[in-house]
Amino acid sequence: MSNLSADILATLEKQAIELPSWAFGNSGTRFKVFATPGTPRDPFEKIADAARVNELTGLAPSVALHIPWDLVDDFGALRAHAEGLGVSLGTINSNTFQDDDYKFGALTHEDPKVRQKAIDHHFECIDVMNATGSRDLKIWLAEGSNYPGQADMRGRQDRLHESLATIYERLSGEQRLVLEYKFFEPAFYHTDVPDWGTSYAQVAALGERAMVCLDTGHHAPGTNIEFIVMQLLRLGKLGSFDFNSRFYADDDLIVGAADPFQLFRILFEVIRGGGLNNPDVAFMLDQCHNVENKILGQIRSVLNVQEMTARALLVDADALRDAQISGDVLAANAVFMDAFYTDVRPALAEWRESRGLPADPMRAQLDSDYQRTIEADRVGGVQAGWGA
Amino acid sequence: MSNLSADILATLEKQAIELPSWAFGNSGTRFKVFATPGTPRDPFEKIADAARVNELTGLAPSVALHIPWDLVDDFGALRAHAEGLGVSLGTINSNTFQDDDYKFGALTHEDPKVRQKAIDHHFECIDVMNATGSRDLKIWLAEGSNYPGQADMRGRQDRLHESLATIYERLSGEQRLVLEYKFFEPAFYHTDVPDWGTSYAQVAALGERAMVCLDTGHHAPGTNIEFIVMQLLRLGKLGSFDFNSRFYADDDLIVGAADPFQLFRILFEVIRGGGLNNPDVAFMLDQCHNVENKILGQIRSVLNVQEMTARALLVDADALRDAQISGDVLAANAVFMDAFYTDVRPALAEWRESRGLPADPMRAQLDSDYQRTIEADRVGGVQAGWGA
Amino acid sequence: MSNLSADILATLEKQAIELPSWAFGNSGTRFKVFATPGTPRDPFEKIADAARVNELTGLAPSVALHIPWDLVDDFGALRAHAEGLGVSLGTINSNTFQDDDYKFGALTHEDPKVRQKAIDHHFECIDVMNATGSRDLKIWLAEGSNYPGQADMRGRQDRLHESLATIYERLSGEQRLVLEYKFFEPAFYHTDVPDWGTSYAQVAALGERAMVCLDTGHHAPGTNIEFIVMQLLRLGKLGSFDFNSRFYADDDLIVGAADPFQLFRILFEVIRGGGLNNPDVAFMLDQCHNVENKILGQIRSVLNVQEMTARALLVDADALRDAQISGDVLAANAVFMDAFYTDVRPALAEWRESRGLPADPMRAQLDSDYQRTIEADRVGGVQAGWGA
């Protein structure tokens, strides 16, 4: 007998997690990028792999693109390709950190010509959005400085506002701008959008369709991330998640791999704040599978989110409130932990089967010919990575 | 010949740093509070010690009080006592963390009666402000929870807003509410105002006279504090500093003792953002002298702020801008570091003498009878500390 | 049907976790210690509460004492009292951080008279050990400095060796010295034994019966604690655990409460390295129940250790090795996570009942009169805390 109620299963059925196209390409550290057989050579192949994840899990109906890595001549064709495989094209991610002109900034650069170039890149991204039908333009601002004194942080903040305002104005009424913050890296002394407060202040100054993106790996050590989730939902500004996990810095590991209980707490606050299956709050992955199989890594990731969502839904809200109101610390914590420690995996497997999905999507992929086929077929050409 | 220009000296002459009355009382860790001879037994003696710091340095013309630790029957008498010693009474700090009722929160508590009690305490603080002529009511929200699930973080945030709004309304048009954030401690899982973003969101919802207090020891490891200074000045919401320094947690060490270069960077951003000698931005200390002489510790602290302000004022702003604009990383950093490495101490000593102050306030205190006298006089009674 | 094999249950049956007497007294932060009804007033009452935890769980057959907090006139009587309640007296913890003479160090102090006083205190602890039949003398070296330059770190290290050697020589051939390291607090700049490397180097210089104590809350942010467990077991120097959990600093929360998966990984390495049910490796708690019921907090803690040990024992070692050898990252991780996510609580409840213990010790305590009785009986006197 399942420990997941019909209500919970109905809620889970609506869950959708967007996959990043770049997760299927090669990635690594500054020391080494390991290549792997079968890696896609172009956006079409990335989308095929993403669609495979969705086919086996029913959890990943859209794919985020990264421009220029995923630039194609004909986005209509890419869109048709995706839809043919049962997925849609999702968030468009811009890139202003890999051009020599952006060595000292892009949207914040001292030189108006460089700023305009970066703005134009975002206009190009909006053109892509119009072609793909994407709603969200996501900006990770990889700008900052390495040495104290190198940059005028205040002037950069003001220029950032101007640049973002110009981009925001270009969006159609259905489109959104989502601004991602990050504690450090690639800059080492200061980052222009280092924390949720900065992202919030910047998007609040733009308008209603500007939102914050919370990447779970982009915080200082010890940060209570679920508190930020709560706060951004309260302020109506949580636009999207970039899920992954970390032990130290922005490790970009499989979501839930480093601290499963943290993921549980985050998802609990998502539910508490009305963010689950809320169209305003996009669930996305942003991960790197440096040493593990990439397709399996993505399958494992969406399953982790699903399983942990199920656990978070199991929290007995009434019992929790009673314990909280009465100041019974151990009772409240026990209600919380009871949900976390409940093994939802058998019930989810059974439910998957009932919906025509494999009970164990990891096993299904391993038992299939998919990986062997792509390894045989994807020979020659240049494997996709972060360089292109 | 002085390396400090007349302009710089004129700027430094206006500098004022508020001292915390509690720095003169005993403090310690959860493991031990060491007592020391000469420690004040009441607010009058604390203010005498604070006035001594001002007498020797000319830097500390006001004293912050903590309620109830500094409650007296007659605040008019305390005020007269202070003014007689050449100092004024400054910020009033509330305390909602030492009453048994506040075990699970005060302004955020589930129980409206406890919230009202905490609000009433702030009303009492405002009464004190009216008696002392204080402008600022500072609220350090020492509330939170120790275990996941223990508290409803979202509900607490909403109740916090209501409580703060009630207190804010009680203020006169000249008075301000300053909300201090803190990463952790005394709560270990969540703090209700853990970061500048939360403090900013809360005070922005109150009104113009609600501001953020930045305590330099209240951040996650690795946080770029000067960035936050820049951002809060930009947003017009930096109400005050609580200066101190730290290696690990909220160590409350002498400002500038742990990372002098960080203090330099903070003060540079204060100047850059128009926060120096700006009445909107109060400079205060919040420190604990657990193992060192308390009066000397406060003298050392205000001198550290003064010396580092002098260094920050030495930055050649034009040369810095030129280097920043041209993307010359090393030149910009060199301009910055040159100011930091300049030894301003001889020039400051000379300048002090020219103003009738001791060239070396530390030495002057050591050579005086002040400490011997208070050790002889302050016998009997209960030494001031955090308990009362 | 249980998911725990007879082998696993036989292993779990041998598990013993020592309780700290001070967990039953009041504790708090430097800001406030909340008192609670029913708190023990003396060591006899603390031991009664500890024995209650053992009675309900079968997991806690011994109690650690802290000297001087637990000094009694007649340790024979205390021992008989404990044994009458089914528990024994365990590790003796010394205290050289609460005497005014120790403000600047104890075993490391510049003054040989202070060092001798601290050594004499340890001799007194050894006398207690002889009376109680305790094997281990645990030394947490709460010494260090707050300001750079304050202390000669090198000289202190050398003096520490001399002091420890003198204490070590006094031990009988069956007794051990266990040296605990701590990253920071109560000292804020340097701690004389801040890391496992220092503790290891110091005890290695003493002899075979000198060992390292690993407190799970005493590390820098991000430290891989299970790696240290592995290394100390490999080096034959893991003498004991002080279990607790933390989000930020040395929070002393219930073990497993902050990061259950970390506790799982630690226990896995304990098993991997032969440390489980190994008499050389003592399992102890070192926690503070600042806001929750203390007896229930201790019950929850030993159950957490037991449950997580059961999960760690479930790891399919052969499958794990196969995956590791073949470099199959996801398969290896899956074996690991499968054990973690297995719900062992029903099987443990059933097993407890089969042994005459309550299926749910938390519920049993709540349903009993124990708490009500001690609240009624323990009236008057001074509640135990860290001060005495």
Next chain:
Amino acid sequence: MSNLSADILATLEKQAIELPSWAFGNSGTRFKVFATPGTPRDPFEKIADAARVNELTGLAPSVALHIPWDLVDDFGALRAHAEGLGVSLGTINSNTFQDDDYKFGALTHEDPKVRQKAIDHHFECIDVMNATGSRDLKIWLAEGSNYPGQADMRGRQDRLHESLATIYERLSGEQRLVLEYKFFEPAFYHTDVPDWGTSYAQVAALGERAMVCLDTGHHAPGTNIEFIVMQLLRLGKLGSFDFNSRFYADDDLIVGAADPFQLFRILFEVIRGGGLNNPDVAFMLDQCHNVENKILGQIRSVLNVQEMTARALLVDADALRDAQISGDVLAANAVFMDAFYTDVRPALAEWRESRGLPADPMRAQLDSDYQRTIEADRVGGVQAGWGA
């Protein structure tokens, strides 16, 4: 008049800092490596740049090589080239992190064939040492795992010992093995030599000529690095420094740029422990000049070390000891800070000139044709970087 005594200048005259050849090649983050005009294309050009740093500063008489990045057909020719430019070839750094075979480890790999390959690489490095006359073989063990369960940490530690022992035996009686530890990166869950304790335990098991390398950027947040310096000197196992600086992770910034006071404290402990100008303790840089001019970045770096050494030598040891012995916290700290705040730059400039060096080596390089010449000459070919 100089504030540096003849004794101090005589000590400074002996100071030598080894430069890393790779600092002159391109480097960056996983997101982008920016190319710069004039970057060396081969080891000969790298050594020319390194020699230029020495020519202008008199501080950098040797260059460390990285194998295979600096492999040449004829090391005799490279050595002659170096000596012709006034520098020698120094430490040989091995590389076991950029070959596909090393994806899951090298000296620790499960597969003996991979381990042998990694050992053979070190034998090749020893061959290079024999050809270059290098004393030190430095091993940075970039091995570890990304996911819990992925690797058998204990088995890897044992295999590491075996591999290191095999390499150690191959060294001649004059040669040394230096083992570098690193907290994290490129592995994200566990690193096989993450801390000084592990490096110490491993080299202690090898023999007298095996030492620890301390990279100042390789510690957890908040780590007291000077304490480790003190401890390793005390244990006779500090083999070398890799100097750089950091705000967050292993940022590899210019030494002293992020926290000058930390560098001061480190150098003070070096002097205190007899490590200055001690042939057993090699001073090296390990940095990346991602956004700044590389030659100027190296000049700045060695000057920073020199200046800070001068400051550390200024500490009045007798006054410090007196204050420490008497427990006068503020006096001891004042002696310490007085040295740190003294501006030694004018005296050093004067002293440089007296020795036939440019007073301002940075300015001398900027005023010279060196950079223009290499930009004009080094056209075509592949710029050196970490890939080859």
